[in-house]
Amino acid sequence: MENAKEDYKIQSFDLETQKLLKMALKEPNTVDLEKVSNVIVDQSLKDQVFSKEAGRICYTIVQAEAKHNNGNVFRRNLLNRLQLEFVAREETRLRSLQEWVCFVTFICNVFDYLKVNNMPMVALVHPVFDCLLRLAQPDSLNNEEEVDCLVLQLHRIGDQLEKMNGQKMDELFYLLRDGFLLQEGLSSMARLLLLEILEFRAGGWMLSDTAQKYYYSEVTD
Amino acid sequence: MNRGNLKRSNYQKRVADGSMRSNEDMDSTSDLKNSNDNHRNSIRPVSFTTPESEGPVPRCTDWESEVETDEMRSSVRCDMQRYRRRILAAEFGPRERNNSSGSSDSRDSPVPGEVMEEDEEVLMRRQKQITYGKNTLAYDRYIKEVPKHLRQPGVHPKTPNKFKKYSRRSWDQQIKLWKVKIHAWDPPAQEGSELQAIDEVDLDDVMDIELDFPELDPDSSAQTPKVSKASSSQADSYQGTPSKMMKIDTSVDLEMS
Numbered sequence: 001m002e003n004a005k006e007d008y009k010i011q012s013f014d015l016e017t018q019k020l021l022k023m024a025l026k027e028p029n030t031v032d033l034e035k036v037s038n039v040i041v042d043q044s045l046k047d048q049v050f051s052k053e054a055g056r057i058c059y060t061i062v063q064a065e066a067k068h069n070n071g072n073v074f075r076r077n078l079l080n081r082l083q084l085e086f087v088a089r090e091e092t093r094l095r096s097l098q099e100w101v102c103f104v105t106f107i108c109n110v111f112d113y114l115k116v117n118n119m120p121m122v123a124l125v126h127p128v129f130d131c132l133l134r135l136a137q138p139d140s141l142n143n144e145e146e147v148d149c150l151v152l153q154l155h156r157i158g159d160q161l162e163k164m165n166g167q168k169m170d171e172l173f174y175l176l177r178d179g180f181l182l183q184e185g186l187s188s189m190a191r192l193l194l195l196e197i198l199e200f201r202a203g204g205w206m207l208s209d210t211a212q213k214y215y216y217s218e219v220t221d
Numbered sequence: 222m223n224r225g226n227l228k229r230s231n232y233q234k235r236v237a238d239g240s241m242r243s244n245e246d247m248d249s250t251s252d253l254k255n256s257n258d259n260h261r262n263s264i265r266p267v268s269f270t271t272p273e274s275e276g277p278v279p280r281c282t283d284w285e286s287e288v289e290t291d292e293m294r295s296s297v298r299c300d301m302q303r304y305r306r307r308i309l310a311a312e313f314g315p316r317e318r319n320n321s322s323g324s325s326d327s328r329d330s331p332v333p334g335e336v337m338e339e340d341e342e343v344l345m346r347r348q349k350q351i352t353y354g355k356n357t358l359a360y361d362r363y364i365k366e367v368p369k370h371l372r373q374p375g376v377h378p379k380t381p382n383k384f385k386k387y388s389r390r391s392w393d394q395q396i397k398l399w400k401v402k403i404h405a406w407d408p409p410a411q412e413g414s415e416l417q418a419i420d421e422v423d424l425d426d427v428m429d430i431e432l433d434f435p436e437l438d439p440d441s442s443a444q445t446p447k448v449s450k451a452s453s454s455q456a457d458s459y460q461g462t463p464s465k466m467m468k469i470d471t472s473v474d475l476e477m478s
Binding site for chain 1: 284
């Protein structure tokens with residue numbers, strides 16, 4: 001628990017809230033878990049760094065609450081908030097690309113960490129795919145921010161998603177190939193990211209050594 | 222090529238074939254929006270199938286309920302495997318003997334080669350009923366007070382065995398009787414509102430099985446029971462369950478001895 005700050009990346013919260021989160025981790029029945037989940041969701045939608053790892057603290061709190069009194073107040077509220085945000089995602093995207101990207105990162109991170117019986121939550125599979133399919137649309141591919149988000153999620157949870165629904169993954173990658181090949185005006189960075197993710201999946205969700213070298217090493221001209 | 226050196230180029234909102242794509246086309250879940258009551262700030266929580274309802278019930282559309290149902294499904298499957306092993310053990314091992322000779326006990330132990338209930342829908346419905354019954358203060362007090370090995374058949378409530386073959390009526394009756402027995406461990410009146418809810422449940426049960434229930438708080442008997450006999454299969458009993466979160470706790474069921 002001493003490393004809570006580091007482990008869960010809660011440095012960005014004010015001290016008061018950090019205390020609240022630490023209590024939630026240690027003694028969930030002493031805090032207002034609905035409030036805790038709202039605090040976490042709100043921050044995840046604003047803070048890109050936090051959204052990338054927020055799933056982890058969520059999982060720990062869910063476990064702690066289940067262990068203490070078999071409760072699921074935290075998870076219930078978390079999923080409700082996520083579902084609300086999901087339903088409103090198109091408006092969010094129009095209002096703020098950053099918030100939209102944070103949301104996708106967060107929901108994918110929750111998918112990654114919040115396992116049920118060691119399996120990802122089936123309820124999240126279609127919503128996550130919907131988000132990624134959205135990111136693969138031409139207007140999103142034109143934003144590096146969104147392409148970056150898309151490939152990040154695929155790196156992290158692509159293999160798990162494919163296991164849950166291979167057909168949807170195929171559908172997504174049709175779009176990615178099309179985007180890479182046909183979309184005019186795509187930035188070279190976007191094309192690089194797309195090419196890399198195409199190779200990544202083709203390699204069974206990992207990069208060959210040579211590909212790794214190509215994409216990730218500094219080359220001096 | 223170094224990623225850091227790539228410059229961000231200008232982008233245009235043009236699709237490969239030159240046409241403009243609208244946002245509406247891409248929303249594969251627009252029906253979810255429509256079904257969510259036009260109010261973007263709420264998800265109407267469509268509660269998952271109540272244990273007692275028989276007719277078609279709207280599919281749950283909120284994620285938490287889906288997750289809970291999935292959790293229950295896998296714990297039911299796990300229980301099934303364990304129970305099957307018990308049946309096999311009964312077939313090939315020495316005969317299982319219970320402490321008492323009461324027939325109510327022997328019906329709960331697996332009999333060699335018995336046919337067990339395997340219909341997942343039935344098992345899940347039964348499990349929900351059991352979970353609701355266990356998710357009460359009364360049950361908590363009961364298990365704290367009476368350890369399993371000290372339970373006397375007939376005196377102490379015993380969880381019905383969901384794997385045994387029973388008719389729907391028989392099962393529902395067993396559950397009701399079981400819950401009535403558990404009420405004997407209701408917390409004392411000082412605990413206020415939660416007791417009121419439990420008393421409402423009492424009245425429903427009493428209506429159905431015509432038992433005298435002397436522990437009823439005299440105030441609550443003035444309340445009009447909401448349930449009539451005709452709708453006993455849709456008893457509101459479960460609305461009265463105190464507000465603890467649902468427990469998925471099936472491990473207790475299978476310890477028969």
